[in-house]
Amino acid sequence: RVFAHDGPAAARGPGPGDDRDVQKNFPATVAEIIAKLPGGVTPEIWFQDEMRVGQKNPQVRQWAPTSTRPRQPADQRTSSGYVFGAVAPERGVGAAVVMPRANTRGMQEHLAEISRQVGSERHAILVMDQASWHTTESLRVPANISIVLLPPKSPELNPVEKVWQYLRQTFLSNRVFEGYDTIVDACCDAWNIFMEMPETVTSISYRSWAAITTSP
Numbered sequence: 001r002v003f004a005h006d007g008p009a010a011a012r013g014p015g016p017g018d019d020r021d022v023q024k025n026f027p028a029t030v031a032e033i034i035a036k037l038p039g040g041v042t043p044e045i046w047f048q049d050e051m052r053v054g055q056k057n058p059q060v061r062q063w064a065p066t067s068t069r070p071r072q073p074a075d076q077r078t079s080s081g082y083v084f085g086a087v088a089p090e091r092g093v094g095a096a097v098v099m100p101r102a103n104t105r106g107m108q109e110h111l112a113e114i115s116r117q118v119g120s121e122r123h124a125i126l127v128m129d130q131a132s133w134h135t136t137e138s139l140r141v142p143a144n145i146s147i148v149l150l151p152p153k154s155p156e157l158n159p160v161e162k163v164w165q166y167l168r169q170t171f172l173s174n175r176v177f178e179g180y181d182t183i184v185d186a187c188c189d190a191w192n193i194f195m196e197m198p199e200t201v202t203s204i205s206y207r208s209w210a211a212i213t214t215s216p
Helices: 018-035 102-118 162-172 180-195 197-205
Strands: 042-054 080-088 093-099 122-130 145-151
Touching: 018 042, 018 122, 018 145, 018 197, 042 102, 042 162, 042 197, 080 102, 080 180, 093 102, 093 197, 102 122, 102 145, 102 162, 162 180, 162 197, 180 197
Parallel strands: 042 122, 122 145
Antiparallel strands: 042 080, 080 093
16 A cells, blocks of 8 residues: 655755753753653663655765776666664664655654664653654654754754765665666665674764663
């Protein structure tokens, strides 16, 4: 079954001070969540976002001999998929699913995968933007996840944007995909390789303002 595509999160616009306000208020927000957790459960910060990968693939810089112009493939077909990805910077781990659409169904599948990766002894404080499929009342949030929404138009606060940049630059650009299944395979391979490098996951996604400093 094909599900309707929901609207994307709004682009960044004028709003001086938003970043500083989030970073200033984040510890208090996290402390409120931690205070409600049962004993023996370890809280951890997760960041979540989506990336579209399609046959119209971006081209990136590449090394080549001086005075040469290397060829890069370009495709005009339109098949695409969406990677739902989330990372826990302090542990250097993550969870992802690849879906045909970015919508509530895809987000529900992703929450289930995050919940499995978090387990019963931890609680994920999941930071993400205000895309419509993140805020719908029909979304069922697992018991071991609490959601913290970023302000509108503030993608720079979400380090998963840097994760997408790394995956595109390293694994997914300058390629031709034969169809949706090929896109899914490429995205899964890229994510799995990324997960085998926990130090890189932490290096890209860790933010000092989002580190937990209060014991549960």
